[in-house]
Amino acid sequence: MSDIWKTFPGVTALAGAELKVQRGEIHALVGGNGAGKSTLVKVLTGAARPDQGQILLDGRKVDFRSPSQAQLGGIGTIYQEVNLVPRLSVAENIFLRYEPRRWWMIDRNRLNDQANKQLERIGVIIDVTRPLATYSPAIQQMVALARAMLLDCQWLIMDEPTSSLDEREVKVLFEVMRQLKKQGRAILFVSHRLSELYAVCDRITVLRDGKTVLTESTKSLSQIDLVTAMLGRRRKASHRSLSQGRGFHSDVDDQREHGTEVLRASHLSRLPRLVDASLTVKTGEVVGLAGLLGAGRTELARAVFAADPLQSGEVSLSGRHVRFTCPAEAIRAGIGFCSEDRQVEGIIPGLSVRENMTLVALPQLSRWFIVSHYRQRQLVQRMIERLGIKIASLDQPIDELSGGNQQKVLLARWLCTLSRLLILDEPTRGIDVGTKDEIRAIVDELAAQGLAVMMISSELDDLIDHCRRIVVMSEGRTIAEFADDPIKVDSILAAMAHGTEVLEMSGD
Helix, strand or coil: CEEEEEEECCEEEEEEECCCCCCCCEEEEECCCCCCHHHHHHHHCCCCCCCEEEEEECCEEECCCCHHHHHHCCEEEECCCCCCCCCCEHHHHHCCCCCCEECCEECHHHHHHHHHHHHHCCCCCCCCCCEHHHCCHHHHHHHHHHHHHHCCCCEEEEECCCCCCCHHHHHHHHHHHHHHHHCCCEEEEECCCHHHHHHHCCEEEEEECCEEEEEEEHHHCCHHHHHHHHHCCCCCCCEECHHHCCCCCHHHHHHHHCCCEEEEEEEEEECCCEEEEEEEEECCCEEEEECCCCCCHHHHHHHHCCCCCCCEEEEEECCEEECCCCHHHHHHCCEEEECCCHHHHCCCCCCEHHHHHCHHHHHHHEECCEECHHHHHHHHHHHHHHHCCCCCCCCCEHHHCCHHHHHHHHHHHHHCCCCCEEEEECCCCCCCHHHHHHHHHHHHHHHHCCCEEEEECCCHHHHHHHCCEEEEEECCEEEEEECCCCEEHHHHHHHHHHCCCCCCCCCC
16 A cells, blocks of 8 residues: 545545555554554555555555455455344354355355354354354454455455454464464454564554554564654653643642542453553642553543443542442532543534533523523633633534534533543544643643543643653553653653553663
């Protein structure tokens, strides 16, 4: 794949991306959220049309206009979410559109017999006559792989195939991948688990901001250099002093040093994405959550906010143990949550700025179930002036605003409820540089006023400049915490790369 460009309204997803995969190799494709991995796979499989660039298979130029064309061209794709037919049997899913027939009818005996043989090739023995939906996600992944092998695909794309597999099943899958590699097939393996990449992949390509920034042999690429490439950091930019971060002053630091504990999350678990996570947040401080894609940061935030039920662990607010059953209870307790995906889980398209901003404050603005529009407009006007939100009117539809102003409206939504803990998941993603600075300054101001903030960000600069403490997560666990002044970037990178805390790095 050469010089691949793809733009969507307001977003450049791919900007001249390159990808070269050889026959007989397992090639990893990695990158953070928004790096362009999914778009590159869609272009390769015909699910999206590139604006520019070319694709060569075995030196032959191809131009797939649909996934079915790509499949006929020898490209098979196994997704994280299996896209088969749950109500059909396992055998019917494997042979869908290619059922063995006798005269004009499907030969059920041959169908089931051949399905058993396909699954035995990858070490799976199950009842192929049962509906696919009756099996676990792990078995469904194996069925998808058996189907791809049936179609004799020479190029296999595996998009997060291990996310729902246990350790034994992952080993089986890796063994199958090695067998396919020996047969001369090429496998493009998309995963965020570094240990898996180094266990099974020959080479790694890193995407960042729609560009290919690195392609290297796994043997010659250290994990910390891989993480550095994904995050766009220079290792020699080793540390910064938090006290020099934008918006922090000595009185704020003193307040944070002696702040009272607002949140204590202890050993939170919701398998398989959240395994054992713990952290504390005090009044007047911003605690950052660092980690690679899939580390469990969002899952931890959603667990604290009760958006996802916990399997084990404890949450305490201001020293009192709580067990929320839904986000409404968390909101009433003073927790606000700005989701990573503001379009899907944040704004309500079609509603006005006024309605979006006061959505969770309606009980305070109502009397006898009737909203006071006067009080509502007063509150909204005050928040617009405070946060510098640029709008035409209070009743302007929120989907007409820029991404940065939409994010400010969502911040204002929680300030309207006088939250004591604010959880921010990637608050500066997808907005322009100027507005990013404004939102960072707002977060600093809120912390200076005593609000407790938990902030998730893939940009280490955000965390280092604005967080008193940084907690690192890996594979669903909190594995390191840094509160030094200055915090060493290399230590954070090492923890993210190796899954353990590294206090000193050579060359600092």
